[in-house]
Amino acid sequence: MKSEKLFQYFLKSGGILILMMAIGIVATLIMGSIPTFKEFGFKFIFSSNWNPTEGRESYGALPFIIGTILTSVLALIMTFPFAFSIALFLGEYFKEGRMASILKSMIDLLAGIPSVVYGLWGFYTIKPWIVELGLNAQGFGIFTSSLVLAIMIIPYASSLSAEVINMVPANLKEAAYSLGATRFEVVKNVIIPNAGSGIFAGYILAFGRAIGETMAVTMLIGNSNQIPSNLFDLGNTMASLIANQFGEAEGLKYTSLVAMGLLLFIITGILNLAGKMIMKKITA
C-alpha cells in the first residue's frame, strides 16, 4: 500500500513538473519579448525590415513569417502525392506482406534521419540539380528547401493517414464492392470521406514539423532576410533566423528573437490544437 502511494506521488510530481516547465517556457517567451512589443508594437509582426546594425536597429517578423508559411505550405503540397499514395498502399492495398513491411521500415528510417543529414543531401545533391535545371542561379532558396522539407515530412503525413485508412470499417467497403464499385470508386467514395479528417490531421502534424524545421532549411534557403519575390527566390524562416542569430544577439535584437520564438510557438500551438480537435472528431 505504502509503495503504491509513493509511486503515485512520484508519477504526479513528474507530471506537474512537466506542466510547470511548459508554463515556464511560455512565461519566459512572453516576458522576454515584452521590450520588443513595447518598442515596435504590432508593427513587429507586419514590418518587413530586419536591420540589426547598431544605431539603426529595426526588427520586423514579416519576411520570416512569410518564408516559414511559404516553405511549409509548398512542402505540404509537394509531399501530398507521395504521402497519400504510400498511405493508401499501406492502409488499403497491401496491409501486410513483405513489400509492406519493407516500405514501412523505409518510411520509419526516413523519419529517423537527422535533419542536418537532409541538409547536406540537399546541399550536395538537390542544389546542383536546381542549378542545372536553371531554376535559379545558385540553387538556394524557398523551392530547394521546400523540396527537401517535403521528403522529410512524408513519414509524418503518411503513417497517421495509413492508420486512419486502415481503420475504415470493412463492412462499408464490402458493401460498396457488393454494389459493384471498383477499387478506385471505393477509395474515392468510401475511404476518403471516412478517413478524410484523420488524413487531414496527419498533414497538420506534418505541417507543424515543417514549420519548426531549422537545420536543413538554414543550409538551403539562402538566409536572406527579405520577403521572397517568387518561389525560387532566397528567403528565411523564423526557426532558421533564431538559430542563426541567437548567438551574438543582445538588447533589442535578443528580445526580438524571443518574440519571434513566441510567434512560432503560437503558430505551432494553434496547428497542433487544430490537428488534435480534428482527430477527436473522427475518433468520437
Place this chain on the structure above:
Amino acid sequence: MKKIQVLLVAIISLALITSCGNSGKKNAEAGKAKAITGAGATFPQPFYNTIFKAYTKSKGLLVTYGGIGSGGGIRSLKDKIVDFGATDAFLSDKKLSEMPGDVLHIPSCLGAVVAAYNIPGKPELKFTPELMEGIFMGKITKWNDAKIAQVNPGVNLPDLAITVVYRSDGSGTTFIFSDYMSKVSSEWKEKIGAGKALQWPVGIAAKGNPGVAGTISATEGAIGYIGSEYAFAQGIPMASIQNQAGNFIKPSVESVSASAAGDIPDDTRVTLTNTTAEQGYPISSFTWLILYKEQAYNGRSKDQAMQTKQLLKWVIGQEAQLQTSKVHYAPLPEKAVLKANRILDVITYNGRGL
C-alpha cells in the same frame, strides 16, 4: 487527505526545481579553485582550445571554454556565470556602462578576415578598397568587369556572375569585415554600417565559417569573407588587399601581426582595420578576453580569482603566444603584451590587489 496529497506533490516538484539552481553558490570564499570557465567568441576558439588544453595538462587546473559567440560571452560575464568572457569586438563605452562592474580587456591574439572566392582556374586576385565596395555592395556584378580587370592586368577573368556570400549568424568576423568596409567606403558606412549582423543589399548567407566556405566552394563565381584561421587552415584561394599605404598585402600570419605595429591605447580597445602599418594586412583585428576588475563576485574564492589572473597572464606570455601561428592566428606584438600585463595588474579582490 486529498489536499495533503496535492501539497506533497507540489513540494516535491518545487524541491526538484530549486535543487537545480543551488549547486553553484556553495563555494566558500576560502575554497580552492577547481576549474576556470570561460565562454564567448568562436573565432579564436581553436587557439583557446589548444592552449587551455596545454594549461590544464601542465598546471593541473581544468580550464574549459565554450564557444558560444561573442554576444553570449558578454552575456555570460554580465550574468556572472563565468570567470572570463571572450569577444571579437571590444565593448563600446555604452556597453561597458551597462555591465554590473568594471570590465577589463585583455587581447589574446590577432586574427584577420580574408576575401575568398571561387573562380575557375583559381587566379590570384588583387582588390582595392573601391573594388571591395563595388563587389560586396552589388555594384560590380560580373567577374570580367573592366574595374576588376584594371587592377588585375593579365589575369584571365571569366564572364561569370558574382555571387556574394555572407554570414547568416551574428559574428565577430562580420563585425571586423564591416568595420573595415565602413572605414574605406563612405557609402558602405552610410547604407550598411558595421556590426555583427547586417542588412545586406545582395547575396546569400550561410552559417559559420564552414558554411560560408562550403557555399563558396560549391558556387562558381562566389566571393565571401572568412575568418583567416579557417581560410589558412583550409588553403582557400584569397585575395590580396590594398592597404592604406598603397601596398597589396596577401593575408598571412606575418602581415596580420604587422597590422598591430601602430599605437595602441592603454585599455587596448582599438580596431586595427585599415591599419596605417606599411606591411599590415588591412582587415586584421585583436580578439579579447574580458573579465571583471573586481574579482570577488558571485561567491568566488580568492584562489579562483588568483588562478584566473594567472591563466590570463599565461595566455599573453611567450609559451602560449608561440602556439598562435600553429593554429593560424598571429601572435601579439610586444607592445600589446606590455599593455595587457599592466591591465592585469590592476585586478582586485575585495578592493585589494591580487
